[in-house]
Amino acid sequence: MNVDRKLFERKDEILSYMRDRAEESYGEIVRTYGEAEYKKRASGINKKIIATTDNIKSIILQRARSQNWEKEEVLKNILVVTYSSYVIMIEFRNRAWPYEYMAFARRIGELWEPFCKLCFDYPIRSDVELYEAPLFSEVKEQLQEEIRVYINSLNITDDEKENLLEYYDKVWSLVTSGEIKLELDLHFKIDGRKYNIDFKSGFQSNEKGNTNRLLLVASIYKNIVGGDNECMLFVRANEDDNNHYLQTLKNSGIWDVSCGEETYQQISEYSGFNLAGWIQDNIDWSSDLSDDTIQYFRDNDLEKYLTW
Template sequence: MVSYNDKITLINYFRSVAERELCSIVRSTHDYRKQASKINTVIKDQKDCTIDEMLQTARHSRWSNEYVLDCVLHITYASYVVMLEFRNKVWPYEYMAFARRIGELWEPFCKETFSYPVKKLRLINPPDFDEVQEDIKRNASNYINSLSVDYQTKRLLHYHYSIPWNLVDSGGIQLGLDLHFSQNGINYNCDFKSGFSSNEKGNTNRLLLVASIYRFLNQNEKTLLFVRQREDENNHYLQTLKNSGYWDVFCADDAYAKMYEFTGFNLRLWLNENATWSDDISNELYLHLQNKDLLKYLTW
C-alpha cells in the first residue's frame, strides 16, 4: 500500500517500478532516445494509475480537497524525480535538454492546483475560432444590411469586409491556451511559460493575436501569463506582452501568489517544504548534474 503523501515512500515506489521495467526496455531497443521515451511513459502511466487509486480512496473516505491536492502533488513530484533519474540513466542530460525539461514539467505541476482546487472554480473549454469568426461575420453582415443605403453600396461594403477574412487561415488560429477556467463570472485564459529567450518572437506574436481576440469577444474574458523565471531573467519579448495591455503577466513568486488567489492553495509554500530536489534525487543524478553545472536549474 503506497502512502500517498509520503514523498520518500513514493519516490522509492516509482524507482522500483522503473527498475523493474528498465531491463526489458533496454533489451527491446538500443536506441537511447526510444529508451528514454519508453521509461518516461512507464513512470507517467504509473503516476496516473496511482493518482486514480488515491482518488478512489479519497472519495470513499471523504478526504478534503486540500488533502487530495497535497497527495496529487506528492505523487506527481515523486514521479518527476524518478523520471529525471531514469532518463539520465539511458540518455545523460546536457544543458539545453535539462533546462528545457525542468521547464516542461513545471506547467502541468502548477495546473494540478486548478484541477483539484481548494476554492471553487470550474475548468472550461476554449472557444472555437471558426465559431467566433462566423459570429463576427454574422453581426457585421446584419449591421451592414440595416444601414439606410442602396443595395449596390451594401454589396460593396460586404465585399470589402470579406477581404481581410479571406486572408485569414482560420485553421491556423487556435484559441486554446494551457489552462481555461471560470470563477465569479469571469473566464480566465492562461498560458504558462518557463521563460522567454531569444527565439520567442513567433510565440509572442501568437499570444498577442490570441489575447486580442479574447479581448474582442467579451469583457468577461481575461488572459493571464504565468512565468516560472523572475522578470529580470527574461528578455524583451516578455516586456512586449506585459506592455501590450492584452496580458496580465505574473512572474516567479508573483505567479504563485496569483495561483493561490484563484485556487486557495499555497503552492509556493508547498514547494518550499517538499520540493527539495537536490536532496531527493539519486546520488548518480546529483553527481552528473554537479559535474555539468546543472544543479542551478533544479529550482521552481
C-alpha cells in the first residue's frame, strides 16, 4: 500500500491491506490459543490491529512533515485509517468472540470518543492548543495557602485564627475523602481560554455516580481553578434519547451540553473541521464490514447500533 497525501481517497485499499494483515496475525493467534481461549484470541488480534494502525499513522506523519502536507490532508488520512482499523477490529473481535448487544453497543460508543478527539489532535485551526489538566492536589494546595494567608490577615485573636483553620481543615477532609480526578476526555486552549471536554455516547442507564462526579469537577474548574475555564459535554445521542441525568447536567449552569448534530457543530467550530460531513461521506459500516460480519449483526439485531 502506497502511503501518500491522497491515501484518504482510497478507503477500499486501506481496508483490504489491514484485513490481510489481520488475517496473517489471526492465523498465528489461533495456533497459539484454543477455541476456549476466545478472550485471549480477541485481545491478541486487537493488539495486532492497533500496532498496524500505529505504524501506518507514523508513516503518514513522517511523510506529512517531509512533504509539507496540508493540515486537512493529514487529518483526513488519520481519520480514514482510524475508521478502517475500527472496521477490522470489529470483524475479528466478532470472529474470535461474537458480540452480544450490550458489549457491541458499548464498543461502538467507546470508539466514537477517540475518533472525535482526532480533530483536536490534528486541528485545522492554528490557534487550538492541547493542555494538561491540573492535578487536584495542586489546586488544593494553592487554595489552602490562599485561605491560610487570608485567615492570618484577619483582625482576630490567634486562638480564633487557629479555630478557623481547624474548621477549614475539617471541611477539606470531607472534600478529599475520595480521589477527585480533574482530567476529562479533552483539554484545549484557544486564545488563552481553556475548554474542558467530556465525551459521552449517551445517558441511557443509571448515571448517578458519573453525573455527581461531573458536577463536582465542573464546580472545581469554575469556582476554585477559576480563570477562563469552560466545561463542555459532547453527547453522541440526540437529546430526546437520553435520560434525566443529562438534564441534570444541562440545567446545572456549569456544563455546556451539546447532543447529536449540535455536538458535531461544536466540534467543527472549535477544531475547524466538518467531522459530520466527513462521516456522512466516508463512513458506511454496512458496506465496509465483511459480508459475514454484517450478516451476523443483522441476524442478531445489532446493525442498529452502527450509527455515529
